[in-house]
Amino acid sequence: MNRRKKCPEEVSERWAIPYADFLTLLLCLFIALFAMAQAGKQAALEYAQAFARAFGMRLVPYQETLPRQILPQPVPPKVRPTEKGQKILKQIMELEKTLKTIGLEGKLKVAYEAIGIRLILQERLLFDSGSADIKPQFYPILDKIAELLNSIPNPVEVEGHTDNIPISTGRFPSNWELSTARASSVVRYFIAKGVSPDRLKASGYADTRPIASNATPEGREQNRRVEIVIINIKGYELTEPAP
Template sequence: MRRRQHQEHENHERWLVSYADFITLLFAFFVVMYSISSVNEGKYKVLSDTLVGVFNQPQRAIDPIPIGENLPRNVSQLDGAGAAESADGSAAGSSSDPLQDITAAMQAAFGDLIEAGDLELRGNELWIEIELNSGLLFPSGDALPSDAAFGLLDRIAGILAPYQNPVHVEGFTDNIPIRSRAYPTNWELSAARAATVVRMLANGGVDPGRLAAVGYGEFRPVADNTTVAGRRANRRVVLLVSRFLDNRHQAFTGGDQNVDDMRRARNQAGTGPAE
C-alpha cells in the first residue's frame, strides 16, 4: 500500500521578514538624516570665526622669497665689517667690501696655486669659499700638517686676520676606508683636519671666536670617487668666509637672521659642496 506523500504547508507570512528589514532600514535612514540636520551652533561659530580670521589677515611678506641662483643684492647694509652709522645717518669708516678685499688678496697671493688647480675661489655677495686640496696641507691618511702647510696657512691667516667675518673650516675625504687607531673612519679624519686648520689659523692671528670646524667625511663628494682624479678632488679643505657676523650665541633681538639666511642662500645657489 502506497504511503501518502505529506504536502508541505505553504507559509503565507514570509513577507513579514522582508517588511521588517525594510522598516529597520527606513528607521536607520531617518535617524542618520536627523543627526545630519542637527547643527552644533557653538562649533559652527568657532569654525566660522577661525576661517574669517585666517583669510582676513594682512599680507606678511611683501617681496617674494628668492629661489635658485637669484640672491638678494641689498646685502651691503649687512656688511660683515659692521660699518657704523654716525648721528646724521652717514656711514663712518671704510666703505670697502671685506669679501672683495679678501678675494683680491687671495688671488694676488696664490695665483700660481689657483692656476695649477690646487686652490679654488668661489662665492657671491654672501660668502666666499677658499678650497684647498688636502695634498697641500696633509700627508695621506693623516691630520698632522706637512711642512709646506705652515707657510701656506700662515699667509692665509694674514689675509683673514684684519676682518671680523666668521670662518667655517670644512674637511672632506674620498670614500676609501681608513681604519687607523687615531682615525677609525673618514669622519674622524676630516674633522681632525678641519680642527688642525682652525688651530693654525688661530696661531696665525685670526680671532678664534670667529672660527669653527666641521668634518663631512666622504659624504659630500664633488667628483666621481671611482677615478684617481675624482678622489683627489674630493680630498679637500674648504674655508667658508661669511659676510654676516655670527650672532648665534647672542640674545635674539628680532633683527636679521644672518647665519640662517646665509645657509639657505648657499643651498639655493647650489655652489660649493651640496648640503
Template sequence: MARRKRPEEHENHERWLVSYADFITLLFAFFVVMYAISSVNEGKYRVLSDSLITAFRNDPAAQVATIRVDQAQGQPKRIVQPLKSQTGSPTPSPALEEETRRMRGMAGSLRTTLGPLINQGKVRVTQSKRGIAVEIADSVLFQTAKADLQPQSVAALTAVARLVSQTDNLIQVEGHTDNQPINSLQYPSNWELSAARAASVVRLFADENVAPQRMVAIGYGEYRPVESNDSDAGRARNRRVTLNILADNRDDVSVLPPDPHHQAASAP
C-alpha cells in the same frame, strides 16, 4: 423709540500724506548713505598723495608708504617700505654695497696670495652671496691618511690667516675625504680624519691671532663629494679642506646650512 441715526463720516482726503512722509524719509536715508560712501577720507588721501609724489621723484633712497587700517581704532596707519626697483628687488643699502666691495677686495687678495697654487689647480677661490670659499686640495696640506699640516703648506695658510685676522667675519673650516675606508687606531673612520684636518687648520689660524670664537671646524667625511668617487681624479678632488669666510657676521656659524657645491659662486 426711534433709533438714532449714526452721523456720516467724512472722507479723509489727507491719507496720502502718511505714505508720502514714509517715502521722503526713505529717500533722505538713501542720500545720507550715498553721501557717507562718497566722502573722502582725508588721512588716506594724504598718505596716497605722499606715496605718489615720492615714487615719481625716482629717488634711489626713496620709500613708499602703504596704508593699513587699524581694526581696533578704525584709523589709517602709514607703513613705510623700501622703494623697489623695476626688477622687484629692494634697492641695495649703502652698507650692503660696502660689504660687497669689501668681500670682493678680500677675494682678490686671496687670489693674489694663493696665485701659484691656483695656477696649479690645487686651490680654488670663489665668491657668492654666502661669502668667500677657498677650496684647498688635501695633497697641498696633508700626507695620505694624516691630519698634520705639511711644512710647505704652512706658509700659504699663514698668509691667508693674516688676511682674515684683519676682519671680523666668521670662518667655517670644512674637512672632506673620498669614500675610501680608513681604519686606524687614530682615525677609525673618515669622520675623525676630516674633522682632525679641519681642526689642524683652525689651530694654525688661532696661532696667527684669528679670534677662536670666530671659527668652527666641521668634519663631513666622505658625504659631501663634489665629484664622483669612481675615478682617481674624482677622489682627489673630493679630498679637500674648504675655508668659508662668511659675508655676514652671525652669532653661531655652526647652524648655517652647508653649501658644499658652491653652485651660486660667481666668476671673479
C-alpha cells in the same frame, strides 16, 4: 574444534561528507575569484560587496594614491663679490700666484655663494694621505690666509672632506675622524696666527659632500679637500645677489 573468525570492524566514512563540503566551498571560492579577475572594476566591486555581506564584514572602498610629487632641486642664487669681497679676491689672487710658482696651480679654488666666500684647498696642498698633520712646507700658504682672516671681522668655518675610500687606523677609525681632525688642525693653526677662536668653527663631513665622482682617481682627489668658508655678516658682506 572450529574457532569463529572475528569480523573486521567497519571503517566509518562520516568524515568524507564535511570534507566534500569543504572542497565544494573551496571550488566555489576559486570560481568566484576567477570571475572577479575577468570582470571589470564595477563588477569586481559588486562581488566584493556581496562577499562582505555574506561574511558580515565591512568593505572599505579602495582609494588610488597620488604619486609623490618630486620637488625640484633648489637652484643656488647668483651672487657676486661686493667691494669688500673684491679686496679679498685680490689677496687670494696673490696666493694663487704663489701656488703656481711651486707647481700647485689649480689646487686652490674660490667660490662665491650667498653665505659668503668659500676657499677650496685640495688635500695634497696641506696633508699627506691619511694624515691630519699640516705639511710644514705649506705653512706659508696658511700664513697668508690667516693674514687675510685677521684683516676682516667675519666668522669662519673650516670644513674637512674626504673621498669614499675607507680608513681604519688607531688614530682615525673612519673618515669622520680624519675629516674632523684635518679641519681642527687648520683651525688650531689659525688661532696660533692670531685669529680669534670665537670666530672659528671646525666641522668634519667625511665623504658625505662630494663635489666630483668617487668612481675615478681624479674625482676622489677633488673630494679630498679642506674648505674655508668666510661667512657674511651684517655690515661686512663679502657677496651680494647678482643683478
